Amino acid sequence: MMTRTLSAAAALSLVACAAVSTVPANAEDASSFAQGAGEGQGRHVKVMIVSMFGPEGQVWLDRLGPWQDIKVAGLSPDYPAVHCNKQDVCVMTTGMGHANAAASIMALAFSPRFDLRHTYFMVAGIAGIDPAQGTLGSAAWAKYLVDFGIQWEIDGREIPSGWNTGYLGINTKSPSDKPPLDYRTEVFQLNTKLTDAAFALSRSVTLSDNAQAQAARAKYGYAPANQPPTVIQCDTLAGDTWWSGTLLGERARDWTKILTDGKGVYCTTQQEDNATYExxxxxxxxGRVDLNRVAVLRSGSDFDRPYAGQSSADNLLNYAAQGGFSIAIENLYRAGNPLVQDIATHWAEWREGVPSR
Known part of the structure; x- marks a missing residue:
């Protein structure tokens, strides 16, 4: 299951970028910034934080400003500007789902307004979470990005005898077969050195929590679901269909294992990350970006499957009652900012690649 927002936060998603303190994008009027954003100047960026909807971006905009707004042709009309600060840290919002993510990232990456050749990209968004790997508010750094949507599907009421799911890889013969990966976007492996560095910098941070999430966790009779949130390492699954259920969750685990040859561990479900990476x-x-400089952080805002005695429908339809949204948003900042600040303040160490420490 994937979740985005409560009704009040939904309204924020359309206006968040307009609500931040900014300075003009014109270089002459923004002399306090190290580099202007005028056409053709190719503004240097150390870290590009990629959010998918308003509240995910707002948690950064509220804390790392003041900001210089740089409009980029081709971005979402809801989020038409990239925001950059004096540290050369920028925040962009793609819009939700595969199509918005791919279109916005392409517009950014090919814009003449930025020099992104040495930029570190940090995708930071909320997600559904597997209660066997994390809990509400957990912040997970991924090493693998797996697409859950590129599969064949047979109606669950007509599953062949002997199959445990109606899903199977495209051009395979059974749910356990690895597909030929003809799309070339089914699975990506991130730079392990960067992911490990991000985890090392953030693993000891104190994460946000609240009483509502604690009560929701207590309904799960096992760890780590019923434990406080922590920073973890496990992998993320993308697909535009929101889902909820124990059997679908089992397929998510199995599919991740199949596509990563047993190396990946599924824990979060979201919509955009394979599209962003492609x-x-x-x-x-x-030569416009360096794929070794991409990190993905997803925080758990709701459980992807019900607790014992709960229906999958109730888990999905009442996801907001779990109380994970606000802490998941906050924990994107708490878990992600150590990496952002280390890169920005120790740029000499990071410029040529992830440092060995």
Whole structure:
């Protein structure tokens, strides 16, 4: 299951970028910034924080400003500007789902307004979470990005005898077969050195929590679901269909294992990350970005399957009652900012690649 927002936060998603303190994008009027954003100047960026909807971006905009707004042709009309600060840290919001993520990242990556050749990209968004791997508010750094949507599906009421699911890889013969990966976007492996560095910098931070999430966790009779949130390492699954259920969750675990040859561990479910990475891959092919500088952080805002005695429908329809939304948003900042600040303040160590420490 994937969740985005409560009704009040939904309204924020359309206006969040307009609500921040900014300075003009014109270089002459923004002399306090190290580099202007005028057309053709190619503003240098140390860290590009990629959010998917308003509240995910707002948690950064509220804390790391003041900001210089740089409009980029081709971005979402809801989020038409990239926001950059004096540290050369920028925040962009793609819009939700595969199509918005791919289109916005392509627009950014091929814009002449930025020099992204040495930029570190940190995708930071909320997600559904597997209660066997994390809990509400947990912040997970991924090493693998797996697409859950590129599968064949047979109606669950007509599953062949002997199958445990109606899903199977495209051009395979059974649910356990690994597909030929003809789409070339089914699975991506991130730079392990960067993911490990991000985890090391953040693993000891104190994460946000609240009483509502604690009560929701207590309904699960096992750890780590019923434990306080922590920073973890496990992998993320993308697909535009929101889902909830124990059997679908089992398929998510199995599918991750199949596509990563047993190396990946599924823990979060979201919509955009394979699309975002593929867009960056296209840009990397012509030297505009470096794929070794991409990190993905997803925080658990709701459980992807019900607790014992709860229906999958109740888990999905009443996801907001779990109380994970606000702490998941906050924990994106708490878990992600140590990496952002280390890169920005120790740029000499990071400029040529992830430092060995």
């Amino acid at each position: 867009a960056l891959t296209r840009a990397a092919a012509v």
